[in-house]
Amino acid sequence: MPGTKLAVTDSSEDVAGEIPIAWISRFAPRGRLPGMNSNSWASSPVVRRVMRANTSRDTAPERAVRRLVHAAGLRYRVDARPEPSLRRRADLVFTRARVAVFVDGCFWHGCPAHYSPPGTNSGYWAAKITANAERDAETTALLRDAGWTVLRGWEHEPAHDLAARVIHAVRARNGARA
Template structure:
């Protein structure tokens, strides 16, 4: 488990490069809600109030790539369901606080993720400047 990174994963770095090249600046591994300091987003645009999560297929139960482990299967099933429940609660808390959430899978094309992030940030920035 030591080899599993919490931040700076290859998919995350690819998206960060593309978003940075587009001229957007962000915080990395940052808690968007102060009352939920232990729940951090991968990229956070504080002024636009956009939080980006690039979820790992195994850890968050990707419908396309999820494979149930054969060893300790009940534990992993509970663990992944807990992660999914926590993700949904975080999304709801962010929405209720006026944030936009962009949630994507690690297997998605980085350019598509970056385009979605850039669009969300620009739309949110336009809405907040009114």
């Protein structure tokens, strides 16, 4: 019946509510109702909550670098595609200077100094982190081939060090254009 609702409780997020049946038939994976995490990639509900809370932009290291670069008088785009044809986003993009900045997380991008593989689902995570690192290298190569200066920093790197590299690169590229 149109307008019929089903009460669903999602124990992994402690959320209870009514969900229209139309929503379930349209958006829920076939054979599963919301809240059923039997096929989840997470090893536990707590891990699932923690991983879902991770953000892809506006992390503390990114904000620190942005604050310093902005204070130096430079303006940039946040979480933007340097090249419209490339389905990859940089953390800071200086379009006129053609400088793309990535602040990589130690876990997600396999930092050689700080990455430690998780104990559960190790096969899944090893493949995921390896694929992320390969994609990072491909992104850097594609952007450099397109004439961009690509700067990568780790989340553990002091923000003022990365900001200094960014400021130098942008000013050097802007000076080269003039």
